[in-house]
Amino acid sequence: MAELNGLKIAEARDALRKGDVTSVELTEACLSAIEGAGALNAVVHKTPEIALEQARAADGRIKAGDAPDMCGIPLGIKDLFCTRGVASQAASKILDGFTPEYESTVTRQLFESGAVMLGKLNMDEFAMGSSNETSTYGNAVNPWKRGNDEAQLTPGGSSGGSASAVAADLCLAATGTDTGGSIRQPAAFTGITGIKPTYGRCSRWGIVAFASSLDQAGPMTKDVRDAAIMLEAMCGHDPMDSTSADLAVPDFEAMLTGDIKGKKIGIPREYHMDGMPEEIETLWAEGRRMLQAAGAEIVDISLPHTKYALPTYYVIAPAEASSNLARYDGVRYGRRAPLAQGDGITEMYEKTRAEGFGHEVQRRIMVGTYVLSAGFYDAYYNRARKVRTLIKKDFEDVFAQGVDAILTPATPSAAFGLGEMKEADPVQMYLNDVFTVTVNLAGLPGISVPAGTDRQGLPLGLQLIGRPWEEGDLLNCAYALEQAAGFVSKPAKWW
DSSP states (O other): OOOGGGOOHHHHHHHHHHTSSOHHHHHHHHHHHHHTOGGGOOEEEEOHHHHHHHHHHHHHHHHTTOOOTTTTOEEEEETTBOBTTBOOOTTOGGGTTOOOSSOOHHHHHHHHTTOEEEEEEOOSGGGOOSSSOSOTTOOOOOSOOSTTOOOOBOOOSSSHHHHHHHHTTSSSEEEEEESSSTTHHHHHHHTOEEEEOOTTSSOOTTBOOSOTTTOEEEEEESSHHHHHHHHHHHOOOOTTOTTOOOOOOOOTGGGOOOOOTTOEEEEEGGGOOTTOOHHHHHHHHHHHHHHHHTTOEEEEEOOGGGGGHHHHHHHHHHHHHHHHGGGBSSSSBSOOOOOOTTOOHHHHHHHHHHHHSOHHHHHHHHHHHHHHSTTTIIIIIIHHHHHHHHHHHHHHHHHHTTOOEEEEESOSSSOOBTTTTTTSOHHHHHGGGTTTHHHHHHTOOEEEEEEEEOTTSOEEEEEEEEOTTOHHHHHHHHHHHHHHHOOOOOOOOOO
């Protein structure tokens, strides 16, 4: 058997039921791996006592024959999920010291199924970023390297800590959230699988909000089967969330047949961007060939409003963020900045928010407040909402023509170096989301699957976009792509 922390969920589940291993042994292996991986800065709040207590309880359930699929599986939890009695900061200084007295619905469901929490994982502050460089904890680091180059690489963002922890085998899987690609982009950068389900499939209750009409939780795992297993445990209707869909949750794993004969896969012509690296184009063409060889019908499609997706997203997301983050003022929520004698309430607000929020969060709050302000609401925010409707209709029209899934690149490049974008225009960083934001704007499910490497040995991912509420069918297409690609590479341990 491989090192215990290197097991996949399905492998660990089967070994636990056979009695070949215990959850305590799995958990101890992961805790040991975490202790040796400080250089990755992926785990920011360790919870070994909670983990071992949950593992012992899971072993008891397994012995008693009461063991759901996730029972005994050690996980990392993104710091955006509120966890009862455990620091939940959303990687922001303004939430320093916040330990909620409640549990997010997603983590509660995972723990009720017997999953084990190893700790909280690094992320971009309030999930705003594409490189995990905006965190109050410092940068998370990608376990992959460019050949013999010692430069540290980004694991992507905002779920960078989750991606790094899964890729480095610090946990068997992790939770992530996706507002504009924050599960799929880091999954592609680290050679793992990440799925963003349909908006409303997973409850948002107890997850610190960034942009409420875009945010969605999902699993980050070592392969597609694991994604199917974990996603099922995370889904379900929640009366605490008014946007939660009251739909039955299928057995996603049972739908992984690998048979996609007759499936119609669309290739959007608008995703052929100017200046796209040749390696990305080549990988995309290879993905098309692999799906065709598996029996799928490949068709060219048009999503004409794609060119407006990034500007639309970067109006709507900051607008919702400015509204959601208004509560963090040192009075209702958040850590209050020290005040000088004579300071009044205005100075308290100014100092608290200036000290508590990082530069990227401040930038997005200011942009969001501007587009919602009198005189600009119709010119920017209302217009963006109308374009969002057109983007959504593009997908509806394509699916109405019988397309089952859409194949695109996951990212415009492999992982870049930490600090390399420091002097770049912020828009250059936002371009990392060019292939992913449309999925959030339309509320669709999307999955990133590792499918190859670039010339420097870094992983590259392909994205499949599915019909709303048909995650099972999407996972099966991704499973067929995964089987054909045969990606098994792992980062060489240097940390």
